[in-house]
Amino acid sequence: MADLKGMTGKIARVDLSSGTVTVIEPEEEIYKKFLGGSALGVYYLFKEGIVSPDVDPLGPDNMLQFMIGPVTGAGANVRSVTVTKSAYNFISIATSGGQAAAELKYAGWDGIQIVGKASKPVYIAVIDDNIEIRDAGHVWGKGVEEAEMILKAEVVAELEKREAMLRDADLTPEWAALRPIKGQGMGNKRLASVWAIGQGGENQVWYANVVTEGARAHGRYGPGAVMGSKNLKAIVIRGTKGHRLADKKTFLSLVDAVHQSERQDYFWRSYGTAGIGAASAYVEDSYPIRNWQWCSWADPSVKLIEGPQMDMASFVKAQACPGCVLHCLFTTEVTSEDPLMNGTMTDMPDWEAMGMVGGNLGYFEMEGKTPSDPYGGTHIDQAEGLAKMQFSAFLHDNYGLDYIEGGALLGLLMELRQRDLISVDDLDGIDLKWGDVHSVDAILKKIIAREGVGDQLANGTWETAKYFAEKKGKPEIMNYPVTTHRYGQPAHDVRSGGDKNALEYVTVGRPSEHTGGGTAGFVQGDYAAAIAGQDGKCATDSLVACIFPGGHMAGKTVDLIKAATGWTDFTEEDLVKVGARQYAMTRLFDIHTQQLTDPKEQWDKLVPHRWFYDKLPTGPLAGTVAYEGNPDKLFNEALPAYWKARGWTEDKGIPTLEKLKELGIDDIAGDIAKQHL
């Protein structure tokens, strides 16, 4: 094993079919090339043949990976990434904050890879080198909140657990008379961290995620469904071995410098992602309202989507990931006149939920009004809207579902009902109307149980639209799923151009990704800058680092890697190349696993009809559509120009063999590229 610093040099491969654990020890050259996190995970998807169309995403052959990188642990923030093949049959890369990532490093691992399928529900307990597959019958069927807290108590470090040694004679007689020894021994510390799935993942809802700390999730592309398909409820980690660093002093002083800078960051420290609410709706005209029929309210009175106002109404306290002082998450307690919601404990929610299971579901209009009308309500009415948004986010979190794809699905269903394209009977009698949180609650229960129509809805927005288009004989239903690459669009629209350019969603390495990077480059038509941003983001996911403190880490990232690993010759260019490798391989993965013969027609053009044909009805940028309503400009001009700038083929957008060679991945990805060039 290479004597690595920063990394541990060990990845645990757990085969749930055989119940065995194998230790994978990658060469140092592999680490230098792929670093860790997402890029290293994608490397293994190729190396182990998961990229093959023969591997069923929900079959035992698929591999689910939890990966971390060289700065994960004592770094300036902590993040983990899941890498697998999604139930949607495309790449699944999802990052999450939370302590579990650091704990994995402290336990001595750079990642956990899970293959096979357990014969009954299990969880994996990692205590340093010791990895056990344990029965999870007692937590199967429970939501992530409850399951996490139960499992956290079951995994305690060796030094923290002891049988009772004390006897009453160890106390004074007076003391023993008052409080005799109970004989329970030691084991009270709660330092383990948990990645768990909810009922959504157990029943393989395609967009099920993996949650930690109640409200942080590897949210997108369904890693929870893959986990559920393996009968794996959770991974619980307790590590005591620390983070080994080549130059600890320099590393810690860089971390400290990042923190000093972050402490002046009033944006994140004040409201987290809630800080962007009003700008999205009233400046950028790109906030989801009623399945994107509107992106701004005509009456800007709706304000409980805005940090200071939400804080006044509900924030309880700030929570940070370890190593970060931005504390972007604010916990909340839902206050409502509706007993269904009142008293629910959740987070603020995060911006994407504010959009996708907030405005997108019509929670902020008064009865009988549309977003084009005057608001007509009070601050208390708005607080009830906020409660619905927070409660819907809680439901998705606790069931372990991606609320972006989930919100896109619910928005689609509500619009199909609004347009009378489907009936109440099509939804098993649930009358799904704008703003009706009770019907959302009811339909989600069906989805997570895959019961009745829920079994269909559990396959996501795009498949649901296809199902109803066919069932009802109404092809126009395909105009309403707001999905790119068959996955729900996040809470940033592209029609106004105020937030994102449509090309960004078409070219992201992960379907419908809002954090793919390069946003400014796409808006300005500077594809070199856009590509640098995308590659940089892939590199960030390989570190694994968070994008929120990106500005504070700027100029220090490479130094942090060097101080962690001791690779004194590692450069900024090397880092960007890590991202470029992952980006190219991600594209090949999607093309190969789906066996696309004409990627542009079969894949890249799968964008929302609404982008080009439904003008924004309200707001400062009313009247706009994407690319002036001309898809040809996007797909026949902008996209080939972007592919050219990438050094990919201009007809199909496939990395050329020269490009792969230049990136040093022709050995691992060249054969697959050849099949599609």
Next chain:
Amino acid sequence: MTGTGVAGLVIGGVVGSQAFPREVPVEVAPAPEEAAAPAAEEAAAAEGGPVAGYTLVADPTRCTGCMKCAVACAEKWATELFPEETKEMVNLEFSRIRPMRFQYVDVINVCHYCQLMEWAEGTDKFPCEAVCPEEAIHTVPEGEGKEGFYGMGYKWIDRDKCLGADKCWRCAEICEEQFASGISFDPIEKKAQACSRCGGDPECVKACPEPLALQWVPLMRNGRFYATQPAPSAELLYRKMYNRRRTL
């Protein structure tokens, strides 16, 4: 009882009847003359140096769980006790303060300096001190002890006397059974470790980025400090912060 016993050493500053204050008090009650802080101490406090008669006040509602306190503490003790072994290592197991993340609440787990009462328990020692068979846990009187530590009645575990976790864990067991979870064991020699408040100038307080989450303030004491185990602490915080009855 004999005055405040050990606490007589701890109390060098202010005697108050308040519970832990939420804000740094701007006005403090006039201290009894014999307990007044010497001028040198006041000067040290102003400069941020070690001060006697101060205490650590932790507000879990303001803690974000960022772990900067734990990193600072771990680094201080790892560097001091195991400089060679930890030259290339950050390991939180050396920390005596461990915030514990429960969903939506963070419990700041650190020794609370709780203390028994002579009229009730028959001793006014720390519970961990009382059950230690080797007398390894003791209070360092003010003005004595480690160089650089001012001496403010801080708790100290004599590593030469401690038997180590393979042989004895009475201190940790009594803490966990009846009080909190303020004792841990270092991962190298497995000797007991507990917060000694850095002898009057705690690294955790200096490292904490959140105003009022960790404070080093004049001692306010009302007879006895109490502590609660991590999971029950979280249950209480759920009640306080979310009006939620939750059993962990």
